Structure formats: C-alpha cells, structure tokens
Amino acid sequence: MSKLKSDSDFTQSQAVDYGTGFGYYTTHSDVTALLQCQTFSGATSPTNVEVGKIIKRVEGKIDDSIKTTFRPEIIEKEHHDFIATRDVMYPVSHWKDYVGFIQLIYTNIRKMVRLEVWKGDQYEDIASAMATLTPTTTTENHKYIFYVGTPGAANTIRFNVPRNVANGFYNHLGPKTTVLQLCDAINEKFPTKTAGFTGETQPKTIAGENDTGSGGGNHTGKNISDFFYASPSHDGTKVKISSLLPSDAGTICTIEEWQGSTLAKISTISFEDKESFGRREDWWDIKEEGRIYFRRNWPYIQNNAIKVTYQIGGSRVPSAIHEAATKMVAAEVLLHDDNTVLIAETGANIDLKTKHDILVEEAKEIIDGKKQLLHLID
Numbered sequence: 001m002s003k004l005k006s007d008s009d010f011t012q013s014q015a016v017d018y019g020t021g022f023g024y025y026t027t028h029s030d031v032t033a034l035l036q037c038q039t040f041s042g043a044t045s046p047t048n049v050e051v052g053k054i055i056k057r058v059e060g061k062i063d064d065s066i067k068t069t070f071r072p073e074i075i076e077k078e079h080h081d082f083i084a085t086r087d088v089m090y091p092v093s094h095w096k097d098y099v100g101f102i103q104l105i106y107t108n109i110r111k112m113v114r115l116e117v118w119k120g121d122q123y124e125d126i127a128s129a130m131a132t133l134t135p136t137t138t139t140e141n142h143k144y145i146f147y148v149g150t151p152g153a154a155n156t157i158r159f160n161v162p163r164n165v166a167n168g169f170y171n172h173l174g175p176k177t178t179v180l181q182l183c184d185a186i187n188e189k190f191p192t193k194t195a196g197f198t199g200e201t202q203p204k205t206i207a208g209e210n211d212t213g214s215g216g217g218n219h220t221g222k223n224i225s226d227f228f229y230a231s232p233s234h235d236g237t238k239v240k241i242s243s244l245l246p247s248d249a250g251t252i253c254t255i256e257e258w259q260g261s262t263l264a265k266i267s268t269i270s271f272e273d274k275e276s277f278g279r280r281e282d283w284w285d286i287k288e289e290g291r292i293y294f295r296r297n298w299p300y301i302q303n304n305a306i307k308v309t310y311q312i313g314g315s316r317v318p319s320a321i322h323e324a325a326t327k328m329v330a331a332e333v334l335l336h337d338d339n340t341v342l343i344a345e346t347g348a349n350i351d352l353k354t355k356h357d358i359l360v361e362e363a364k365e366i367i368d369g370k371k372q373l374l375h376l377i378d
Helices: 028-035 048-066 175-187 319-334 352-370
Strands: 073-080 100-103 109-118 123-125 129-133 142-148 157-162 228-232 239-243 253-259 264-270 283-286 291-294 306-312 341-343 348-350
Touching (some): 109 228, 157 175
Antiparallel strands (some): 142 157, 253 264, 283 291
16 A cells, blocks of 8 residues: 655656756755755856755665665566465466465565566566567667657657767677677666776766657657666577566557668567556556566466566655755755855854754654665565
C-alpha cells in the first residue's frame, strides 16, 4: 500500500536539471529562500551550477540513509533462486494462481525493465518491449538512430548514437568491447570498463531532438537514458535494449542502423513485446511490495535462476524529504560563506557554525524518521 499524494508534497515547477540547480528533492531557489540570501547564479559563490552538484550529492546521501528513493533509479541484474512454493504446481487454478514468487530487495517498483528466467541452456526475457543490436565489425562510419514514436511523425523523439565520438561508441577493440561501449552510451554512464582502453574521461550524454518532419514537441532536457536501458547479452556479443515506457508500450519504438561514408540505412530493428503480464498470464507483481509471482512461465528450480533489472522510485516527494534535502544543501552552502546569516524567525544574527549545526541536526531528525528496514527473504 502506498499513498497516492498529499497536498504537502514537493512539486517541481520545471524539469530536473542539476546543471542549473534543479533537483528531484529541492532546488537552488528553495535553498535561497531558506537562507534568505542572494539568488544563486553564475556570479555568486557558490554558483547555481555548484549548488546543483551539492543537491545531487545530498539526494544520494538521503537515499542511502533511508534505503529507498523518490527518484527514478535502475537496479541492475539482481539474482534470485527459484523455489516452487506449492506442493503441486499443476493445475494452476482460480484459487491457486502461482507456482512461486521472489521478493526483490527494493520496493516501490516503477518498471520491470528486464526479467530473465533460466530455461536450462539460456536466459529468456519475459518483460518489457525489447530490441537486440549485434554490433558490426566494419571500420566505416556507423551510427544508430533511436526513435520514440513513428519516424517522421509529429512529436517523435530521435536520438543519434554515432561511432567514434565521446558521446557515442568505439568499435575498434573487438565486438564485446563495442557492446559495452554501446551500453554505456545508451545508459549515459561513464564507461568504467572501457575507459582505460579508449581514453575517455567523461560520462556519455545523448540528448533528444525533434525528428525531421515532426510537427512539433519540446524535447529539451530529454535524454536517451530516460527512454531506454541497455545491457550485454549473456555471452556479451549483443546489446539487449529495453524500453522504459510503461509495460510493453515500447513497441512504438524503433532503431535504424546506418553505415558507410554517406551513411546509408542498412536495417530497421523493431521492439518486440516480451511481456505476458497479468494475474492470469505468465507472471504478475505487486510493485509497491517488490514481489513477483510466476504463474505460467517460470524458470528452472535452480540457484540464480532469475535475473531482474528494475526501476525504482516513489511516485511523490514527501514534504519531509524536501525539507531535509533543502536544509542539508543549505548547510553545505554555508561552508562557502564567511558572513553571518540573518534568521528571520528571531531577527537575531547567528554565527555560521551554529546555523550549520542546527540545519544538519534538523535534517538528521527528519531522515532518521524516514529510514526503512530491508527485509531479505531467503
């Protein structure tokens, strides 16, 4: 059970952009209001960009403390054993509608991104809409174009993933390295596993744009990792791409493969519906509790028979989380200043250390009250 909303919830007035000081839990404007100081900008110390970095760091600290998150985050490849919980697995009936279940580590699931079940000789994907890329070994120019929607249609979003650029991928170090490069480009993460070979020093960033011929739509601030998740196949030779759109809605997406000095299109890859979800289908879940039930398509009864990649994040940001984040950011901002700060409630001047300590203590009390226990079911 989860609360749908509260009138006191924190609501963001614009898209999250840490680079300009707007986070999921608070903003530089909220910190300004709390400290009653000058509005943060490129000319202040700290700047709004620096405050954005503090906000991102503080949000991570809060999530680590409360063992949950109100931001969209992906948990990768969580392994589970499968043990049938019913003495007689068949027949599955109205009063006995699953043969086994698993309890995920995290709750408040937004999306089952990949649900892989072991079938004796390979893992089978049974969730989401997915596409598979097999990287080419050509040395010619090459790129992939991802579409959310029909190419050329109104409001279709396009993402270009080019070869041999910092925000794309490299394919001169073997196919398995290329697979990792493509995964990092699509997930927009620092290529930790390959940077030592390619010399890259920055995380990937691939912004969306209006497709040629589209009738409009503002895709500013929308990146490829907001819509897609990529991971290597079990043997590491292919890229498995899942849509992050709800359920199997990602079947509206396509990928075009282009190559050659003039970039000619050589193939179009569709997203296939892998999901038969429902109380009377292959599997179903209780997302708020982080539980998956298997009914008609279950893995072998073996250790590590299930791999789950899923997106977590509460659907609302409680006011207490907003207050704690704002106070924690404000406390760090005070470390950049050397002046006293006027406290409006008392009209008295308080030295920076005292003000800092008050903010940290008040934030700690809020966070301690929001901490959750992790229940691991063996």
